[in-house]
Amino acid sequence: MSMDYFQYLRKERMPHIWCPGCGHGTIMKSILRALDKLKWAKDDVVVVSGIGCSSRTPGYLDFNTLHTTHGRALSFAQGVKVANPNLKVIVISGDGDAMAIGGNHFIHACRRNMDITLIVFNNNIYGMTGGQASPTTFTGSKGTTAPYGAIEQPFDVCNMAQASGATYVARALDIDAVAMDRVILSALQNKGFSVVDAWSQCTTYFGRQNKWGDASEMMDRYKEMTYNVRLAEKMSPEEKAGKYPVGMLFQTSRPEWCEEYGKLIERVSK
Numbered sequence: 136m137s138m139d140y141f142q143y144l145r146k147e148r149m150p151h152i153w154c155p156g157c158g159h160g161t162i163m164k165s166i167l168r169a170l171d172k173l174k175w176a177k178d179d180v181v182v183v184s185g186i187g188c189s190s191r192t193p194g195y196l197d198f199n200t201l202h203t204t205h206g207r208a209l210s211f212a213q214g215v216k217v218a219n220p221n222l223k224v225i226v227i228s229g230d231g232d233a234m235a236i237g238g239n240h241f242i243h244a245c246r247r248n249m250d251i252t253l254i255v256f257n258n259n260i261y262g263m264t265g266g267q268a269s270p271t272t273f274t275g276s277k278g279t280t281a282p283y284g285a286i287e288q289p290f291d292v293c294n295m296a297q298a299s300g301a302t303y304v305a306r307a308l309d310i311d312a313v314a315m316d317r318v319i320l321s322a323l324q325n326k327g328f329s330v331v332d333a334w335s336q337c338t339t340y341f342g343r344q345n346k347w348g349d350a351s352e353m354m355d356r357y358k359e360m361t362y363n364v365r366l367a368e369k370m371s372p373e374e375k376a377g378k379y380p381v382g383m384l385f386q387t388s389r390p391e392w393c394e395e396y397g398k399l400i401e402r403v404s405k
């Protein structure tokens with residue numbers, strides 16, 4: 136029997152704001168399936184977001200939720216976690232929210248390694264404000280602020296996360312719900328700062344401006360631009376060139392910030 140999503144949704148908030156074909160709702164469902172498996176009490180879960188189409192997600196979720204300011208979701212989330220380390224804190228951010236205005240918070244949150252999961256709904260554009268280029272807009276892709284195509288190199292969310300110190304790093308496409316569920320579940324179970332680069336298509340702005348077609352054509356493009364990391368060893372460097380690996384890309388174990396801070400306070404209070 137399929138899961139009853141409405142047990143986790145605020146029905147009074149429906150209909151949602153997302154355009155037909157937008158990938159954000161698909162990722163939201165993956166998050167709910169992972170939470171359903173974990174059976175965490177609703178009161179123990181806090182979902183925090185910044186501003187953007189993706190950041191509207193917590194408003195639809197029947198947990199403790201915080202819709203904060205653009206780029207600052209991680210700051211609020213870290214404050215919540217420090218105040219009560221027993222809470223399960225999840226952050227939902229767009230690529231603009233997490234990697235542009237929130238980029239500084241992103242690298243330092245990775246470095247700190249608090250037990251928080253960040254899910255970046257990455258559609259390579261600023262959806263909510265009309266399609267401006269973001270830090271993950273592909274070189275050559277168009278946005279309203281890059282009408283002839285972006286000339287900059289995009290950030291790789293996963294490389295940034297790993298280099299900055301995140302202890303679980305994964306990428307998944309919304310077309311592959313099974314893989315998306317798997318990495319979100321593992322991210323939530325990781326004891327430390329986890330980052331999931333969740334690819335989502337913005338049909339209205341990215342799709343139209345770049346003439347990438349409808350949602351299914353956009354998802355096919357994303358598939359063509361990526362490869363499963365499990366097959367990486369069997370692929371030649373030419374086959375992987377210019378493509379993004381998907382799957383669990385990195386996991387390590389190192390001290391979690393709140394635990395370390397607790398020990399420190401205990402030590403200095405003696």
Ligand SMILES: Cc1ncc(C[n+]2csc(CCOP(=O)(O)OP(=O)(O)O)c2C)c(N)n1
Pocket residue numbers: 186187188189190204205228229230231232233236256258260261262263264269337
């Ligand atoms: C301080 C501040 N700067 C700019 C904005 C305008 N703004 C709102 S949402 C947004 C971009 C959202 O893009 P993204 O985070 O990629 O999410 P998406 O809408 O694509 O899901 C911007 C620039 C704002 N609300 N606050």
Ligand code: SF4
Pocket residue numbers: 152153154156157158159188189258262263336337338339340
């Ligand atoms: S503008 Fe783009 S990101 Fe925003 S809801 Fe529409 S398709 Fe989704």
